Amino acid sequence: MKKYRVVIDTNVLIAALRSNKGASFRLLTLIDSTKFELHLSVPLILEYEAVAKRLLSDTALSEQDIDDILDYLCKVGRRQDIFFLWRPFLKDPNDDMVLELAVTGNCDVIISYNKKDFAGVDQFGLRVLSAKEFLKEIGELP
Secondary structure (H helix, E strand, C coil): CCCEEEEECHHHHHHHHHCCCCHHHHHHHCCCCCCEEEEECHHHHHHHHHHHHHCHHHCCCCHHHHHHHHHHHHHHCEECCCCCCCCCCCCCHHHHHHHHHHHHCCCCEEECCCHHHHCCHHHHCCEEECHHHHHHHCCCCC
16 A cells, blocks of 8 residues: 655644544544655744644643644654745745645645645645545545
8 A cells, every 4th residue: 555645734733633523633643654654844843833832722732732742743754854945836935835845755645724725736746635535545534
């Protein structure tokens, strides 16, 4: 079975932190599985942290919980150093950061709920899937 290389957009991580019932949370529980490899960059982790801590009141998590989750992601994910920039390619610079990481990591999929924001990334051999679509593709949902 193919081991996918993926980048998880911040909106998917935040959805997982807000609820333990949806596809985003299920995806997070599979981070250390053999089904896919999570690719990370320092800028993406910093964005995860900033957004998650800004939205602490929307979750049942503490600041320490967020730090522990991010530490875990850093431990099991594959860190990529970005030496080139594709900017500007997308409308949002934060989305360009995700694209740069996906291209550098030779990733297969960007997992995001804002698929329209990644229009044109197919030029780089990338697909954009929601968490639910990705879980179905890897056989984790019927």
